Amino acid sequence: MKTFSLLTILIGMFLIQTANASDGHxxxxxxxxxxxxSCHGTSGxxxxxKRVAPPIIAVRMHYIGTYADKDSFVMAVADWVEKQDADNSLMRGAIRRFNIMPPLSISRADAEKIAEYIYEGNVEKPEGFQQHFEERHGKNRNQ
Ligand code: HEC
Structure with missing residues (x-):
């Protein structure tokens, strides 16, 4: 019996390890x-x-306007993913339109990785985004 539970624990630990490792990759x-x-992509x-959330490129633009350097950008986006607090929102119009983003279950490390990816800027844009942006904000401000 003792051996059995030890074995179960060891197998459990092994499974957790491999799950973490595969996420880490x-x-x-x-x-x-x-x-x-699924929410911030090009669909809609x-x-x-037709959308359920703003496109991720629009989120990036709002955040980069306030958090221009990579470290503070990553911190701010990961903080938001960890806890959606309307008081910290940079997109109040989006909250009014779509309601506040629902909580996600995702590790801090993964949220930071995603935030870095968004910061780098090579993210998907819905068709027509560039034109919409230039009409609203002028041609030269594309950051
Ligand atoms: C189930 C749909 C859904 C998913 C999944 C989702 N979001 Fe959102 N997100 C929203 C909605 C709706 C808004 C706009 C309302 C708001 O700002 O809360 C939003 C807004 C945001 C904002 C701006 C918050 C603000 O108001 O300043 C950030 C940053 C963000 N999402 C990041 C992410 C990241 C990163 C992921 C993936 C880890 C993610 N979201 C996954 C629905 C989603």
């Missing part, structure tokens, strides 16, 4: 696809009535 982009893209395009 995922890139920020893969983690973004798994955890964020620029028609906000």
């Amino acid at each position: 995922k890139t920020g982009q893969q983690l973004y696809k798994d955890n964020c893209a 395009g620029m028609d906000m009535n």
Whole structure:
């Protein structure tokens, strides 16, 4: 009996280890696809009535306006993913339109990896985003 429970614990620990290890190998982009893209992806395009959340490129632009350097950007996005607090929102209009983002179950380390990926800027854009942005904010401000 004793041996059995020890074995069970060891197997359990092994399974947890491998689960963590495989997550650790995922890139920020893969983690973004798994955890964020269903809401922040290109589906629905620029028609906000067909979307469930703002496109991730729009989130990036709002955050980079306030958190220009990588460290504070990553911290702010990971903080948001950890806890959605309307008082810290940079997108109050989006909360009014879509309601506040629901909580996700994701580790801090993975949230930071995703935030780094978003910061790098090579993220998906819905069709028509560039045009919409230039009309609203002028051609030269594309950061
Ligand atoms: C179930 C849908 C859903 C998923 C999944 C989701 N989000 Fe969101 N997110 C939203 C909605 C809706 C908003 C707009 C309302 C708001 O700001 O809370 C939003 C807003 C945000 C904002 C801006 C918050 C603010 O108001 O300043 C950030 C940053 C963000 N999401 C990051 C992420 C990241 C990173 C992931 C993946 C780890 C993710 N979201 C996954 C629905 C989602």
